[in-house]
Amino acid sequence: MRRWGPLRWRRTHTFRTWAIACGMALAAGVASSLAAQGPRPAQIYVTGAGAELLTRGLAHRAPSGAEAAAFREVPAPALRNAPNSGYAQATLAPWVESNGWRFQRGLDKASYANLPAGAAPLAAAEAFAFGVDAILNPDPADVQELGNLLGFLNKQAQPSRPALANIGVMDDGSPEMGEVLNMLTRRNLLYRVVTRPDRQLDLTLQLGTPDFPRSAAANPSDLAARVREKLGDDKRLVRIYGTTSTIVRLTGDGKRSRLFLLSYSRNRIQQDVRVRLLGRFRPVTSAAYSGAAPEQQLVDVETPGASTEFTLPMFNTIAIIDLEPQK
Amino acid sequence: MAINRRTFLASAALLPALSAPDSRRAPKYRIATKYKAGRPGMPGPYPGRVVTVHSPACIDEATERVDVPTVRAMIARGMTSLTGDRDPRDSWARFFNGDDFVGVKVNASGAPGAMSMPEVVAEIVANLMTVGVKATNIVIHERGGGQILLPHYERFVPAGVRIESANTWLGYDPDVYVEANFFGEDDTRSYLIRMVTDHFTKIVNVPNMKDHSASGVTGCLKNISYGEFNNVARSHYKFETETLTFIGTLAHVEPIRTRTVLNIMDGLRGVWHAGPFSTIKRYRFYPKQMKFGTDPVAMDRLLIDVIDKKRKEEGAISVWERDPKYFGTTQQWQADPNVNRFVRETGHIEYASTLGLGTYDLAKIQHTEITI
Numbered sequence: 001m002r003r004w005g006p007l008r009w010r011r012t013h014t015f016r017t018w019a020i021a022c023g024m025a026l027a028a029g030v031a032s033s034l035a036a037q038g039p040r041p042a043q044i045y046v047t048g049a050g051a052e053l054l055t056r057g058l059a060h061r062a063p064s065g066a067e068a069a070a071f072r073e074v075p076a077p078a079l080r081n082a083p084n085s086g087y088a089q090a091t092l093a094p095w096v097e098s099n100g101w102r103f104q105r106g107l108d109k110a111s112y113a114n115l116p117a118g119a120a121p122l123a124a125a126e127a128f129a130f131g132v133d134a135i136l137n138p139d140p141a142d143v144q145e146l147g148n149l150l151g152f153l154n155k156q157a158q159p160s161r162p163a164l165a166n167i168g169v170m171d172d173g174s175p176e177m178g179e180v181l182n183m184l185t186r187r188n189l190l191y192r193v194v195t196r197p198d199r200q201l202d203l204t205l206q207l208g209t210p211d212f213p214r215s216a217a218a219n220p221s222d223l224a225a226r227v228r229e230k231l232g233d234d235k236r237l238v239r240i241y242g243t244t245s246t247i248v249r250l251t252g253d254g255k256r257s258r259l260f261l262l263s264y265s266r267n268r269i270q271q272d273v274r275v276r277l278l279g280r281f282r283p284v285t286s287a288a289y290s291g292a293a294p295e296q297q298l299v300d301v302e303t304p305g306a307s308t309e310f311t312l313p314m315f316n317t318i319a320i321i322d323l324e325p326q327k
Numbered sequence: 328m329a330i331n332r333r334t335f336l337a338s339a340a341l342l343p344a345l346s347a348p349d350s351r352r353a354p355k356y357r358i359a360t361k362y363k364a365g366r367p368g369m370p371g372p373y374p375g376r377v378v379t380v381h382s383p384a385c386i387d388e389a390t391e392r393v394d395v396p397t398v399r400a401m402i403a404r405g406m407t408s409l410t411g412d413r414d415p416r417d418s419w420a421r422f423f424n425g426d427d428f429v430g431v432k433v434n435a436s437g438a439p440g441a442m443s444m445p446e447v448v449a450e451i452v453a454n455l456m457t458v459g460v461k462a463t464n465i466v467i468h469e470r471g472g473g474q475i476l477l478p479h480y481e482r483f484v485p486a487g488v489r490i491e492s493a494n495t496w497l498g499y500d501p502d503v504y505v506e507a508n509f510f511g512e513d514d515t516r517s518y519l520i521r522m523v524t525d526h527f528t529k530i531v532n533v534p535n536m537k538d539h540s541a542s543g544v545t546g547c548l549k550n551i552s553y554g555e556f557n558n559v560a561r562s563h564y565k566f567e568t569e570t571l572t573f574i575g576t577l578a579h580v581e582p583i584r585t586r587t588v589l590n591i592m593d594g595l596r597g598v599w600h601a602g603p604f605s606t607i608k609r610y611r612f613y614p615k616q617m618k619f620g621t622d623p624v625a626m627d628r629l630l631i632d633v634i635d636k637k638r639k640e641e642g643a644i645s646v647w648e649r650d651p652k653y654f655g656t657t658q659q660w661q662a663d664p665n666v667n668r669f670v671r672e673t674g675h676i677e678y679a680s681t682l683g684l685g686t687y688d689l690a691k692i693q694h695t696e697i698t699i
Contacts (some may be wrong), residue, residue: 092564181623187513190583225511233515242557251614272498272557274516300501300672313503 031147041160042128044150047137050120054271060152062135071111071135074099076119077126078247087176093244094266100247101132101181104163105171105193110134111172117141121149122268125289125318128153129260131160154288156320161251161258167191167227167239168204176217177207178289183224188248190237203231234278252278258275259280261312262318268317269293277308281323288315329601353572355508360581362524368584371621375686377629378408384612386444386595388613393595398617400699402450402591406620408695416457417676421527422588425459430527431467432587434550435486435537437598438477440605441538443533447593447617449483451531462487466527470520470554490671497521499557506576509562510571517556523583530587530621536597536614538603541661542570543646543673544632546605546624547590549682551673563669566654571672575679584684590626592618599637600664607661611680612637615636624685627676638664646673 044060046053053059060069078097099110110132112123121136124146127134128304138146169184171177173191184191197204205227207214210277233239238259239246245265251258259277263270267289288295296313303309303326312319361658380401386393406418423429431451433443452465465488470476472494480490493499499518507513523530534550542564551573553559559577578584592616598605605611614633620693635646635690641692644653648671654668680687 091510092561170479241518244512244514271494274501274518275500302429302501309501313498 006075012297012319023087025214027186041157042131043133044124044127044153045133045135046146047135049140049229050136050143050146052143053147053150056147058154063135067101068111068135071133071254072107073113074102074107074110076112076115077122079117079266091218096186096247097214098185098247098262098264099126099184100185100249101131101133101178101264104185104191105178105181108132112136113180115139115142120146121317122262124149124153125262126293128156129318139196148291149289152287156287161256162254163192164250164252164257165190165192166202166235167231168194168198168201170196170206172203172207174217176220179220180217180223182314183220184227185247187224187228188236188238188240188246189224189228189231190248190250193290220274237278239276241276242272246270246273247302248275256284257323258326259321259323260281261321263313263315263317269314270312270316271314273312273315275312275321277323278306279308280306280326281308283308283310283324284324284327286312286319286321288312288319289317290314291316328516344460354507354509354569356572356576358576358580359506360503362503364581364585365377366585369457369578369587369606369621369685370685371588371627373409373621373626375622375691376409376620376695377622377625378405378695378697379616379629380405380694381585381616382529384613385617386613387613391596393444395446396446397699398595399450399597400448400456401617404615404697404699405464405591406454409430409619409621411558415454419454419458420509420562421555423455423458423471425461427460427528428464428526429455429460429466430523430530430586431455431465431473432530432532432551432554433467433469433478433480433547434533434537434554435469435474435478436471436554436603437530437535437537438474440608440611441535441537441596441598441602442478443535445478445480445483446530447591447595448478448480448533451591452484452488452498452534455531456485460465463489465489466491466519466522468492468522470557477645492521493520493557500524503580503582504575505580506555507569507573512561514561517558517577519556519580519583523555523586527586530588532587532590534590534592536592536594536630536633537634538598538600538602538610539644540667541625541669541672542574542604542673543566544579544627544630544634545591546627546676548574548578548627548676548679551583551587551623555583555632555665565669567670571675571678574675575682575684578679579682579684587623588621588683590620590623592626592630594618596636597637599634599641599645601661606663610664619621622685624676624680624687625694626685627679628687628689629694631673636665646671 046059047062080095117139119141167218169191247262249260286298298310301310344390372695403415410418412418433495435442462485465481468491472492475492503519504516506516532551534546537545539545544644556577561571599612600610653667660666660668677687
């Protein structure tokens, strides 16, 4: 892993903002320590279509029998543009097909049985970021790049840490609530499923309450927007600028945090992505899968107020940034 | 530049609706910039003053071939008439000198059918070099990496002149942006391209004369705002757009406002419907003129009349028409100039005047027209 290189730091520390940042980092740590056990390191398995990756030690052989039955089939990660009726447009944001919400809901063994060409690397990255064991059945055209990506991911493997979130969702298991989770994931509103309201969290989404009447679930997109509004953008743990097709995951234990960025764009390349984290952090290492392009470092690291911002000039499929709370 | 970011971060710069010419409430804008005006910015030294130079010989309508000597003469007359100097070099020297690093903000969004003509841009570059600006300190630029390649400016300008976009050079400045949530989008920031902040000391703004389905028309203000900041399409994809206030808001952010010292509107060729692109040739027209000034509002106010006059000649609805009965699909709008696909916000120019960017009242605009 590359150590932190030359940074373009901007300063501005006051005792007040330092205290706020420390408080938020501590709060995040407390919240995470109270969370359920975090995901264990992902194990990536491949079917016979990816056999050459076994010989290179990049993946495990796909299980069979009862062990295989424990894996639930999930769709290939993808991106679709919203249908345009021809009358202006309802949204500019493309539809991201991510399994993040399924993993957040508790699915911890995924089978990517149907992966069209181009999808396997992102499937591997998605499973890795969410700490989910996954069986991949790659298209033959993807095997080489999948190998490159798995080589990259293997270098980043670490003991996993709990997911950080400041929104709790009381999930009734319904399809409607599944779509709400999907919308929250899609908007990078970091949540975890809870069984009862948790005062450590900033907000709990519980249907049937005055803030979130049961009828609101009929429109999951609007409900996610309402969650965003209730929380307030300033309280969001992560904001992403410059992209509408990146999904993040944040893990941490109070001493160190890890930010994953997953690119669902059609060619999986993202340029000039600006990231804002709530709390003051120091990036320790960064690793961005770059495919054939040169790897790029974080630039313009700043800590305005009680937040941290930086720019990732370019990454392909996945970027991983490790951070420490700024003292 | 040693600047305390907190000192200059205009984080509380929430723009009120002011006297918006529309009854709708202006969105809540948060402007972040570390730059302060070092000298008076737009509308510059000639507020309310516009010089229009017409020439029937500047472009051949059949071949779209540009007559370079005529363009050269038009620019010389336009500049001297604007400043009152006899020698064009004196006019250019009022704005630029050998210490400057100049960005030439072209418009290539409709290229090759509609764009800042390479011959016009080349003549501007030649004049900049005449007053001492080095070729290597001139950057012809657009925000979009694909668009800037289409006109092939490199074939018209001296070696050393750079042709760049935010995709090819420096990207965006993380410290200069406008934040607003228009329609619930997650990406709420529009960042300024970094070559403007890090390198340019001055900008020559070279827009075209074009109809625009959302903003009514597109001229100086839109070229220097939507053309220099990212994530701007979010303001106009629904029937009702936020172009009314967003264009002027971006244009008055420092350092864009201070560094844009000269506007030369290329009206050799224009688009009277289905803009800002020019995929349908029958909507192209040939105003055969150029406008000169430092006041983008006054220039754009006159542009409204150019586009509207042509639309009336063609029997099309006005750029002011906002009646829902004219709304249609994109396909209908492309096929029929009496169809709108957005609520046109031609009032964005008047709104910009309320931000101090220039003179909107026709009675107060000093307009000189010359034909050569």
